[in-house]
Amino acid sequence: MADSTHPNPGPPALLCDNVVKLFRRGRGLKKKVVRALDGASLTIPQGELFGLLGPNGAGKTTLVRCIATLLIPDSGTIRLFGHDVFTDSLFCRQRIGLLTSGERTLYWKLSARDNLRFFAALYGLHGRDRDRRIDYLLELLGLREVANERLERYSSGMKQKVSLARALLHDPDILLLDEPTLGLDPQFGRFIRQFIKEELNRKQGKTILLTTHYMDEADELCDRIAFINRGKIVATRTPAEFKREIPHKEILEVRCLGQPDTTGLKHLDGIEQVQADFRDGITTLRLVMPKAEKVLSEVIELLRPQVRLLGIDVKEPTLEDVFIYMTGTSLGADTKEEIQ
Amino acid sequence: MNRLRIWWSKLRHYAGAVWAENIKEWKLELTYKADFARGLIDPVVYLLPYLLYGVALVGGRSSENLQRLVGTSDIITFITLGYVFIGFLNMALWAMGFSLRKEQFYGTLESVFAAPVPRWVFTMGMSLHSILHQLLMIAVQIVFILAVFSIRINPLGLLPTLLVIALMLVALYGIGMFMASFTLIFKQGWLVSEALSSILMILTPIAYPLAVLPAFMQQAALFVPTTYGILTARHFLMGEKISFTLNDALLRLALLSLLWVAFGLLVFALIERQTRRAGTLSHY
Structure with missing residues (x-):
């Protein structure tokens, strides 16, 4: 309806x-x-x-x-x-x-x-x-x-x-x-x-x-x-x-040189979602969690051996984060040719 | 009264759309000036071999055999008047479909089809442009032939001829709609135009009298609107013998017009609907 x-x-x-x-x-x-x-x-x-x-x-x-x-x-x-x-x-x-x-x-x-x-x-x-x-x-x-x-x-x-x-x-x-x-x-x-x-x-x-x-x-x-x-x-x-659909959530945005393996991040306690966007040699990771500071050191520990970290920021959720949270798809993705 | 006003306003809207489409096509055509100039020479270039071939075969301008078959001996006037109708036939078989194809190529077809006018109004605008274009080509042909060969026609025959041509154009609009539909559904709709064009060119007595065709083809020719156009035009303008009266010709053309227009509109509506279902309206 x-x-x-x-x-x-x-x-x-x-x-x-x-x-x-x-x-x-x-x-x-x-x-x-x-x-x-x-x-x-x-x-x-x-x-x-x-x-x-x-x-x-x-x-x-x-x-x-x-x-x-x-x-x-x-x-x-x-x-x-x-x-x-x-x-x-x-x-x-x-x-x-x-x-x-x-x-x-x-x-x-x-x-x-x-x-x-x-x-x-x-x-x-x-x-x-x-x-x-x-x-x-x-x-x-x-x-x-x-x-x-x-x-x-x-x-x-x-x-x-x-x-x-x-x-x-x-x-x-x-x-x-x-x-x-x-x-x-x-x-x-x-x-x-x-x-x-x-x-x-x-x-x-x-x-x-x-x-x-x-x-x-x-x-x-x-x-x-x-x-x-x-x-x-x-x-x-x-x-x-x-x-407000992602209540009491924070977004930890990490920018790094190269493409890290994100499997370990997904298993960290408190992290609900991991989104990675790789462009021009730089990966932007957006991690959804209730409190960023709780996992910050573990995230750094996991990523540092793999890539060079360029910046870390804690952000409010954007519409894109909500979209990903609700659909599991990025707005930049191409979802054409969905076969029945 | 209110309903009358609505109808009048609608009529004005549709007529304006038809005219605007015609004007737009002229403007687009005139942006390619060299191509337009070449297009003006084409009708003369294509007509000349017919005339020269005819004159060479007959051994002059006058043919006794033609006189015996159709009651007139002037082969130049006979072919010129017949050839004029090739343009009309091409207009129906090619021009409207090609115009739709161009809109797909420009990427404008959807914008046009999103407008609040029935889609046949738009194709009517294309048709109007094709007719006016064709009349310009005929004028060029006539001026050339008058200057070089001096054709002899009866000016009193112009009025009934124009009447027949007007009715023939209605039928050709129906054929044009039918052909344009193929452009929407088959991206190579010209194959159908090509096939139909070949058949109709044989059936239409352009450079020869109807009498030289086999009997079954003569019968088939009576279903082609241009046959009546050519025969009656030549009858009134140069005295060709025909086997029907003007009233017969008008009646048959009216019937053919009704059938072709109804058939053309129906096929166009069905195919246009099908392309909107398939999502291929703007595919080029």
Whole structure:
């Protein structure tokens, strides 16, 4: 069943109930069934900025594409403001603003203005209303000066801004933002995040479903977050509630040169979870435990003969720690191709 | 009254979407200027061998045998008028499917299909662009042929010809929808276009009279919309004998249009639904 925490009156902006999506790949003996969504349920009240947080291949994009009617689920219900997205498809598509991940969703040989004019017509905007709306959005997103240049000359961040303008053309009630800052440099990423929070959610009051695998982004922006893993919604809470999910726990973060054997750490008394992330020759270990100082000396003793220690820190649990604690999977992991 | 307003607003929205798709296609096409210029020469280059071959075989512009078979002897005008319809046929068999394929290649198909217009409206925009493109090509052909060979047509025949062509285009839209569906489901949908194109090119009496085909092929040709387009156009513009009246042609074309459009829309809807089930809509 879908969770039912929506304070606003009227139907929820979005309700997904037990959505299942299977992908069949290959033929004959090589045939595989990938369970992309495995009974995903969530409810988003009107005006909420809701985050869907999960690693690559968790099912985030599949769910967004189902909501946008680009995919038909095998079972389950999706309702937008009380309307079934498949039986009342045109109504729902008129109320959705979709920002898909990836740059190649616009015509690169056309200018930003020509792209927006084309999509405006598809969304039923004409004449002066259309031109005013396009000018307003170009101004709002700081694209006015370059509006008549072809997109092929734009940076990734600028293209993403045009995609965002396209999603906003028809002033939709709900925005589906699929990894909106993926691959952007920090400056554009910051701009897009601020724009989503301040302009779209706070000022314009839009309901937003934002998918991301960036923990900080979800933490910073979202009123509530759903953890999604292997096609299932694992839990839905506010960021603060999630962090309280690991009560009275501390995270001991150890950075070291090389890759240590973590088997011994797992058997130390008091350590509940060990996560190791190896990048560029440096391993970052995150150990979950009730009290870090109790095992600190033993951890050092175990690691020192194996690797060179670079730093040790005691931290509060982050959303990523909670995600790992609940699912056993890192947000940086790739969980694609889960075979049924 | 309220319902009327809703319908009017919807009609305006859809018509705007069709026009916008057409304009967008022109803009994209014109970004490749050299290719566009080459495209303008193509129709002339492809037509010339037909004409020269015909003239060489007959030993001049006038053919007694053609006169006996169809009631007119001018082989240049006969072939030119027939050839014009190859473009229309290609438009149905290739252009719409190719347009969808391009959208997959650009990565824009999903963005377009997420918009609140039925997907057939979008394909209608593609079709409109193809028709206008084709008319431009025909204009180039006609200007060239007039300048070099001077074709002789009856100007009074233009109106009924345009009427028949308009109806034929509706049927071709249906065929185009049918062909475009294959682009969605088979990534090599052009194989189907290729096969169907070969068959229809033989059945359509472009450079020869229908009478030279075997009887069963003549019967089969009557199910192809371009057959009526060519025969009636040549009948009204240059006096080719035909075995049916204008009313017959219009009636049969109306029926063919209805069948092809219904069939094309149905197949397109089914296949488009299937691709959304399989998750392959944007696969290139």
